[in-house]
Amino acid sequence: xxxxxxxxxxxxxxxxxxxxxxxxxxxxxxxxxxxxxxxxxxxxxxxxxxxxxxxxxxxxxxxxxxxxxxxxxxxxxxxxxxxxxxxxxxxxxxxxxxxxxxxxxxxxxxxxxxxxxxxxxxxxxxxxxxxxxxxxxxxx
Numbered sequence: 001x002x003x004x005x006x007x008x009x010x011x012x013x014x015x016x017x018x019x020x021x022x023x024x025x026x027x028x029x030x031x032x033x034x035x036x037x038x039x040x041x042x043x044x045x046x047x048x049x050x051x052x053x054x055x056x057x058x059x060x061x062x063x064x065x066x067x068x069x070x071x072x073x074x075x076x077x078x079x080x081x082x083x084x085x086x087x088x089x090x091x092x093x094x095x096x097x098x099x100x101x102x103x104x105x106x107x108x109x110x111x112x113x114x115x116x117x118x119x120x121x122x123x124x125x126x127x128x129x130x131x132x133x134x135x136x137x138x139x140x
Contacts, residue, residue, distance in 0.1 A: 001051070001052050001053065002052065002053045002055065002084065003052040003053060003054055003055065005054075007055065007056055007057070007060060010054050010055065010056050011056055011060065011063045011064060013087075014054065014056070014064055014068050014072075014087060015064060015065050015068060017043075017045045017087065017089060018035070018045070018065070018067075018068045018071065018087060018088050018089055019034060019035060019036060019038050019042070019044060019045065020032045020033060020034050020035060020038075020044060020046070020094060020122060021033055021035050021071055021088060022091070022092065022094070022097055023121075025099055025121055026121065027099045027100075027101060027121065027123070028099050028100075029099075030097050031097060031098070031099045031121045031122070031123075032046065032094050032097050032098045032099075032121065032122045033119060033120065033121050033122070034116045034117065034118055034119065034120050034121075034122060035067040035068075035071070035118065036065070036067060036118050037115070037116065037117055037118050038112045038115070038116040038122075039112065039115060040112060040113065040114060040115055041111055041112065042111060042112050043109075043110050043111055043112075044094070044105060044110055044111065044112055044122070045089050045094075045110065046089075046093075046094035046095040046098065046105070046107075046110055047093065047094075047095050047107070047110050048087070048089045048090050048093070048094075051086055051090045052086075052087075052090075053084035053085065053086060054084060054085055054086070054087065055084050056079075057082065058079050058080050058081075058082070061073075061079075068088070071088040072085055072088060075088065075091060095107060095110075098122055098123060098124050099121065099123050099124075100123060100124065100125065100126040101121075101123030101124070101125070102114075102123055102125070103123070103124060103125035104116055104122050104123050104124065105122050105123065105124040106124070107124060
């Protein structure tokens with residue numbers, strides 16, 4: 001669905017909500033890595049459920065954070081020719097790729113629990129999940 005936000009609102013939304021990307025993990029396969037510093041209590045937007053197409057013209061990409069515009073161009077190069085695009089948060093459900101480790105992310109609130117630096121893989125502590133012992137019994 002095409003967004004109802006104005007171009008200025010789209011730029012603000014993308015700059016505020018795109019904070020991480022999928023990347024090779026040092027822990028296991030694919031993980032979620034911060035593309036900028038994220039403070040304690042900030043929402044990660046790893047659970048995006050409302051895919052909307054954005055219409056920010058390429059001529060205004062200089063108003064996006066560099067790391068955000070780079071992600072968009074990597075995934076949607078036809079933006080250069082006026083194509084609509086999805087937020088990088090909507091390429092996949094980021095939460096599905098958050099690996100087990102130090103509790104940095106709370107899936108119940110979609111927020112960061114500890115300061116996360118740019119380039120850091122974001123992890124969550126799977127054993128805090130309800131019914132985790134049953135869900136992950138094949139790993140024990």
